[in-house]
Amino acid sequence: MDALLPRRMPAAAVSLPTRLASFAMALMALAAILAAPVARADDYPSRPIHIVVPYSAGGSSDAPMRVIAQQMAQQMGEAIVIENKPGQGAMIGAEYVARAAPDGYTLLLASNPQAISATLYSHLSFDPVGDFAAISLFGREPGVLVVNPSMPVRSVREFVDYVKARPDKIDYASSGNGSAQHLFTAMFLSAAGLRMMHIPYRGSAQAVTDVVAGQVLVAMPGLAAMMPHIREKRLIPLAVTGDQRSPLLPDVPTLAESGFPGFSAYVWSGLVAPKGTPPAIIERLNRELKKAMASDTVKAYMHNASVEIVTDTPAEFQAFFQQEKARDAKAIQDAGLKID
Structure with missing residues (x-):
């Protein structure tokens, strides 16, 4: 068994040049570490x-x-x-x-x-x-629940009644699977007991364009980018998702005010x-x-x-x-x- 073990070489047997070479390599390695760029x-x-x-x-x-x-x-x-x-x-x-x-x-x-x-x-x-x-x-x-003007609803209650009578017949747009628009709408539909078809896009710009054009009727995007469309009546706001009404839309209720207490999403x-x-x-x-x-x-x-x-x-x-x-x-x- 002993024959399988490596024999230790006495320290004196290591030549001076070898030890100097090892020391020089260690110094070089240390210098490289010290010279490496440090993110500051x-x-x-x-x-x-x-x-x-x-x-x-x-x-x-x-x-x-x-x-x-x-x-x-x-x-x-x-x-x-x-x-x-x-x-x-x-x-x-x-x-x-x-x-x-x-x-x-x-x-x-x-x-x-x-x-x-x-x-x-x-x-x-x-x-x-x-x-x-x-x-x-x-x-x-906050988000805002908006609909194309061609959709014959002007309140959350009318929206709920209209969609409930047409399960899986009305589409809603979002900026993509897993987006805030997707989750906010899904949360609302779950709370209201509604079934709609989700149409995900690769970003909010095209999603909103298609809602304005009437290719999709519903969306729940962030409020800020929707204000020009709302002012020009290209989109109809039904409710906002924040804790309070928006100063920009003082006459538009929150979803919490519209029959969904506790609903809050930003x-x-x-x-x-x-x-x-x-x-x-x-x-x-x-x-x-x-x-x-x-x-x-x-x-x-x-x-x-x-x-x-x-x-x-x-x-x-x-x-x-x-x-x-x-x-x-x-x-x-x-x-x-x-x-x-």
Whole structure:
């Protein structure tokens, strides 16, 4: 058995040149480690930052992000590039960022679909919540139940009666499977005992276009982008999804007022980075985002777009993210939704 064991060479048997060579290699390895670039807030950014918007260009989430990004770029002295990667309920863009290098140069516009899809999709190759480092929320707005004017309803009660008499005959549009529009409408239909056909789109812009054109009759998108269509009477608002009536539509009731007590849902937006992004970079981005949201340019834009500015710390946003995931999971279970 002893013959199978390697024999130890006495220390004196190791030649001096060999020991010097080993020592030199160790020094080189240490020098390489010390010379490796370390992600720090004081030298970040040194090249353009890319923010992935997982929706189509021109949509209700895309436009505010471009205004905010422009302001952040001016503050940080480096270009910020917006990349639109829509599809699969925002999961195509989210997965792209989840797999990006955690160096602060690839960020994601996060919103409700990240929290929703963690439960809605059963076979995702990444965690829509756990694979990201939160930076900050930056805004929220209520949804609004709108119908094409050709639909002969002008109140939630009339809507419920009309759809209930036509199960699976009326379509509703959303910006994609797992989107806030999808979940909000499904929650409402479940509460009202209604059955409708879901028509998912690759972003809100085309979904709203088809509702305005009458190809689909119903949608529940964010309020801000719908105001021009509502003012021009291209869409009829029946109710908003927030806790209170919107100042923009003071005569339009909430769903809670319309026979669905406790119904409350907001479209929220924030900024996240790949999991593992250095805390110094996250803190720098948090400060820059808050500074941008406090600028006159961004405040004026968000006010005109009817989006409420909301900012927080990375830890608070991470906790909010987890809370939304748990809340949405219950809503998805109650509505019987699942996508394989």
